[in-house]
Amino acid sequence: MRLGSTDDLRALRRELAARPGPKRRLWVCGGPGCLASGAQEVFRAVEEACRAQGLGGASGLRADLSGCLGLCERGPLAEVEPEGWLYGGLRPEDAGELVSETLIGGRFVERLAADPGCREKDSSPFYLPQKRHVMARFGRARPGSLEDYLATGGYGALELALSELGPEETFRRVERSGLRGRGGGGFPAGRKWRALKESGGGTRYLIANGDEGDPGAFMNRALMEGDPLSVIEGMTLGAYALGAGRGFIYVRHEYPLSVERLRAAAAAAEGAGLLGADILGRGFDFRLAIVEGGGAFVCGESTALTASIEGREGQPRVKYVRTTEAGLWERPTLLQNVESWANVPQIVANGPEWFRRTGSEANPGTKVFSLVGKVRRTGLVEVPLGTTVGALVNGAGGGVPRGRSFKAVQSGGPSGGCLPESALDLPLDFDALAEAGAMMGSGGLIVMDDLSCLVDTARYFTGFLCEESCGKCAPCREGLPALRDVLTDLTEGRGRPGDSAFLESQARLLAATALCGLGKSAANPVLSTLRHFREEYMEHEEGYCRAGRCRGMYLPEVDGDLCRACGACQKACPASAIEGERKEKRRVLPERCETCGACLAACPFEAVKARRPKKGAPDARRA
């Protein structure tokens, strides 16, 4: 059905919102994490069980796939509406019980609880610090369904903008909201919007950046898959406020489901007269194309991204002219992350004051983070900006598991930075993170415990960036491999005195001379670890790795005071280098040890320590 006016839209939204929902619904999580751990099979089994029980339209009981429910680590998850119960670790075999007990019987199945001890999703510590604005529809609306989107408040902002606000007020609401770019830089959205608005006449373009490339990050993916229409409505509002006729959503092709959902959602919106030509009969056109990228990390950079959309090689170019002046095909272009766009409908609908009520003064609103690494509960969290790192790591994340201790948190993707324990008090906002030597990036948080070597971590991320460097400018192309080589030497026992100082000066120069944002931030892994963990670098220069991660650069030693003679280390050792009878404290035989680190990881009491290898010991510098 094509909506011919804002009145038609209002009537349809009212009708859909008033339509009674199902009596009870099982939302099987269809987020990226859960799909990877087998949610599709679980959902299929649940559907099968529903059919077997004769559940269908009239019964008021149903099961659907939802957007990401967040607690990925316990996936596949399922949430029960209206009770709000959260199940986790589901297997297809559980489907019968889920349907007969919960869906029909209305009883909680204790053994399937996602977070033991917490029935309701909202009572789990994982969800306590959260405030879900961008992810509000996950578990409330079927991903990409226009009907559900409209029923849950969707397109209310467009209706308001077209019927009451007009383009100028729509623009002002976004400008006054203080929204900052969610892609990482945190550039004020209002300034970009104003620059586009004041750019010369003619064609203007809008772009949504969905080229999420950071390892371990999947918040943009969850958003595009879980609520594609919020991105599309946000862009439509931008098009209306700024007079842009065409838009592009740039998605990496490794996200086929995102592409599929966005395309389907755009087609549905167009069919309903909410996108395309003559939107809601108001004579305003906005044509949207979903463009697939080839999967190069650098294409997340704005100029490389526009080059890629234009069909050229995805390479950044020297940017002394802003994209809002000359971007795509040299026309004024507004480029924002998909999460920034998804915030726009709520800002327009509820007003800037509402938006500013969440978060802090200079960093209003919420931000989605992917919390991964050494924490008990990993997954996607959406919290008000300004929430402390500790509240996420120890609160939502539940702290470091297996009795290990917290060492560092890596924020902002590969070109972000590693922050030490003191960062737990740091508020998660654009400015505080940048000041501490990390960055917000797209919102990846990787927690590391004391078994992580920060020099090795820097080597890993620098290696990743070497692979992803486009090779256009000399510092990034030639300078990054040089950094990586020195880091590799340090982690393989070939470190030399002065390497740390050398790394520091090279990394600073790389950051100062590189061409694009990727190159300028590519030195961050080195610089931030040097800043906060310099003593580890100094130890590596001398051939010692205190984390017991770099081979041949430590000797495991059992601390007799801590050892409880459990034998876990002995069982884990593949080289039979640990001796000791039952109920006896264990000892390491240095001449047999291969320094694989298995004993360190296996010990539940942190009794196995990585000691400095003796000078001149034959295996001390095995590289």
Next chain:
Amino acid sequence: MPGEPDSCAAGGGVPAGAALPGEAGAGSRPRLAEPLVEGTVDGVRVAVPRGATILEAARLCAIEIPTLCHHEGLPPEGSCRLCLSETRGSLAVSCMYPLRESGFAALTRSPAVLEARRYVLSLLVCRAPRAPRIRKLADEYGVSPDPRFMRDPDGCIRCGRCVRACRASGPEAIALCGRGFARLVTGPFGRPPEACVGCLACALACPTGKIAFSERDGVRRIWEREFELAPCPECGKRAFTREQLAFLGGGASALCHSCRRRLMARELGKAAALEAPGGPALLRAL
């Protein structure tokens, strides 16, 4: 390194005479329609048309800024990062940074600039340790190649001048392919470029002399391909490949550069003589 070609080879599509290796003494491109903006380069006052680059302003002041990927006749790319200078407290690539308003103050020899240039050269010299131009710059800036980072000293600094010269000339036979450290100039699929017409635009644009070619017995070899050179109808010297002439199309002649110049001078002389009193009669007598 192979010898210089015996003529000033023109690019495939570039008219003869529009010499490509035209960097030396190249001045500011005229942007006469633009109003002038004033400022300083290293404290020297200078006025340039709005939109001129720091490099152009510096050259007007006779201040030298070293460049590698920059070429007067090609679109700029700003990728070698050697021409960095300091403006508004941060580094900028001189060959692209546009001076838009009066009051600019660029520094081309500040400590930050010199340090940055030394860094860039220390990286590039590991790639092309034997290229005379790189060695000269490295000596000037007191940089020597660090054996620790001599990973692949193949003589190419990936500035892309050859690729841009080829594109500007028309054939677009070669490109920079791959990414990161492994990026290199090549024909499609790593094979000898089929679209190459053997015009030498790439070799002449190359600042390090990486692109090898040879000429023997009327045959030019470049990019693992062989091109027959057409003899000049006047003197018999072989300056252009048959493929190049075919690419230019129409009546492109194989006249070598010096004969072309000589013939043109003769024509001009004729024209001048016709204007002069008694000229036509003189010409008839000749």
